Amino acid sequence: xxxxxxxxxxxxxxxxxxxxxxxxxxxxxxxxxxxxxxxxxxxxxxxxxxxxxxxxxxxxxxxxxxxxxxxxxxxxxxxxxxxxxxxxxxxxxxxxxxxxxxxxxxxxxxxxxxxxxxxxxxxxxxxxxxxxxxxxxxxxxxxxxxxxxxxxxxxxxxxxxxxxxxxxxxxxxxxxxxxxxxxxxxxxxxxxxxxxxxxxxxxxxxxxxxxxxxxxxxxxxxxxxxxxxxxxxxxxxxxxxxxxxxxxxxxxxxxxxxxxxxxxxxxxxxxxxxxxxxxxxxxxxxxxxxxxxxxxxxxxxxxxxxxxxxxxxxxxxxxxxxxxxxxxxxxxxxxxxxxxxxxxxxxxxxxxxxxxxxxxxxxxxxxxxxxxxxxxxxxxxxxxxxxxxxxxxxxxxxxxxxxxxxxxxxxxxxxxxxxxxxxxxxxxxxxxxxxxxxxxxxxxxxxxxxxxxxxxxxxxxxxxxxx
Numbered sequence: 001x002x003x004x005x006x007x008x009x010x011x012x013x014x015x016x017x018x019x020x021x022x023x024x025x026x027x028x029x030x031x032x033x034x035x036x037x038x039x040x041x042x043x044x045x046x047x048x049x050x051x052x053x054x055x056x057x058x059x060x061x062x063x064x065x066x067x068x069x070x071x072x073x074x075x076x077x078x079x080x081x082x083x084x085x086x087x088x089x090x091x092x093x094x095x096x097x098x099x100x101x102x103x104x105x106x107x108x109x110x111x112x113x114x115x116x117x118x119x120x121x122x123x124x125x126x127x128x129x130x131x132x133x134x135x136x137x138x139x140x141x142x143x144x145x146x147x148x149x150x151x152x153x154x155x156x157x158x159x160x161x162x163x164x165x166x167x168x169x170x171x172x173x174x175x176x177x178x179x180x181x182x183x184x185x186x187x188x189x190x191x192x193x194x195x196x197x198x199x200x201x202x203x204x205x206x207x208x209x210x211x212x213x214x215x216x217x218x219x220x221x222x223x224x225x226x227x228x229x230x231x232x233x234x235x236x237x238x239x240x241x242x243x244x245x246x247x248x249x250x251x252x253x254x255x256x257x258x259x260x261x262x263x264x265x266x267x268x269x270x271x272x273x274x275x276x277x278x279x280x281x282x283x284x285x286x287x288x289x290x291x292x293x294x295x296x297x298x299x300x301x302x303x304x305x306x307x308x309x310x311x312x313x314x315x316x317x318x319x320x321x322x323x324x325x326x327x328x329x330x331x332x333x334x335x336x337x338x339x340x341x342x343x344x345x346x347x348x349x350x351x352x353x354x355x356x357x358x359x360x361x362x363x364x365x366x367x368x369x370x371x372x373x374x375x376x377x378x379x380x381x382x383x384x385x386x387x388x389x390x391x392x393x394x395x396x397x398x399x400x401x402x403x404x405x406x407x408x409x410x411x412x413x414x415x416x417x418x419x420x421x422x423x424x425x426x427x428x429x430x431x432x433x434x435x436x437x438x439x440x441x442x443x444x445x446x447x448x449x450x451x452x453x454x455x456x457x458x459x460x461x462x463x464x465x466x467x
Contacts, residue, residue, distance in 0.1 A: 036214055041080050041114060042079050043098075044121070068277040068388070068391075071392050072465055073464055074464050080097055087209050087275075088219070095181065098135055101189040105139035105198075112135040113133045116162070116164070120159065130154075131164075134149040141233035146169060147168070150165055160211050161208070162209040163209075164207055167203075172201045173197060176196070177350065182463075186463060187461075197341075199251050202225060207222070217272050221268045224299070225263070227251045227264060232246075252340045259339075268291065268294070272290070274288070275289065282318075284316070284317050292307065295336070295338075306338040308333075314328050322381040324376070326374070328467045330371040334368070350466065353399075353445065355449055355458075364407065367420065373401050375466060377396070379395025402429040402430065404430065406423075434457065444461055446458070
């Protein structure tokens with residue numbers, strides 16, 4: 001079976017799956033909760049909520065304030081909110097879904113009660129403003145039970161402050177921003193294409209989250225964890241096996257040799273503006289986030305001492321009926337000594353789509369990074385949101401990916417996160433460009449390497465928006 005045939009079969013199967021899973025959600029846009037921070041995935045609802053009949057749609061229309069509602073296997077938050085519909089600190093702790101498949105865990109089956117969600121239920125404890133959360137599941141290829149157990153409490157009647165903590169042991173990844181977790185499970189199971197790198201995270205953590213009514217969210221988290229290297233455990237996929245799964249990298253290299261485990265304690269702070277991507281003006285909106293991780297804060301054991309900063313700015317402009325300009329800018333910098341798993345790498349799906357995965361600069365890890373992603377979409381207007389594009393329908397996209405990573409000894413030896421950018425020039429950016437056709441749920445893309453135009457374009461099938 002050729003690669004194109006495999007991709008075609010994958011597209012057909014995805015369309016069938018998508019019709020069954022999302023076919024009943026076309027009206028959900030006008031029935032979203034007035035509180036934009038409140039996520040209510042299926043497995044976090046009480047039995048009475050699940051059995052309750054939907055309210056009249058006109059009531060939802062009166063509360064609808066407009067957001068960039070994009071479908072996808074991950075962004076819908078149907079079963080779990082995950083890192084995509086939660087506070088940015090969610091990814092500080094294990095992120096894998098309760099049902100997934102990849103080259104390390106193989107098939108994983110479990111149940112989860114979500115952390116870091118702005119709702120309350122009386123499950124288990126029945127104590128006002130107190131939530132129990134956790135996960136229990138089994139990774140069949142790894143032959144490993146994975147789990148987490150934690151407790152959260154709201155402070156104040158308005159529930160704008162949330163404190164919590166958990167103990168955990170499980171597989172996780174930092175690559176969920178590149179491509180969706182459920183999306184990767186789907187392509188791994190059916191086609192043998194796994195686009196994440198994994199490691200085991202075992203330890204504990206505690207956090208405090210704060211939010212405003214709609215636009216601001218922040219938090220502070222502490223974690224003390226042992227990170228362990230994991231090896232590829234399976235090469236199986238439904239449509240052929242062998243050769244397509246990459247080796248899984250270790251958490252660290254020392255003198256070119258793989259390190260099995262490292263201990264890191266860290267404080268992580270995050271602040272975000274408009275994280276739910278509410279439409280702020282009739283034709284324009286934006287979202288911004290900043291995250292800073294401070295390793296070895298003097299609490300617990302840590303083999304490394306570093307400061308890792310990441311900032312992201314998302315811009316959306318509705319320039320005509322059914323037309324939208326989207327731009328993502330990600331900037332990162334690391335001071336001090338950082339393990340391989342925490343370094344910056346670009347290339348492949350979700351970043352520079354026309355070059356191999358994490359291959360920019362020969363795959364060498366960097367301590368500074370810039371990524372710019374520009375997309376222009378043309379499609380039919382959304383009836384419920386005026387001239388904004390309807391992401392559930394067919395649209396054409398044009399995109400430009402630009403990226404740069406580098407290693408600066410000045411950053412490793414100093415404490416100024418801006419020091420390493422003094423030598424950067426816009427001419428240092430590496431560029432890819434391409435075209436896509438589809439929806440936010442199923443989309444085909446062709447990407448060309450503008451730095452090496454003799455290369456054939458790279459073909460992608462996506463099951464989430466790029467961002």
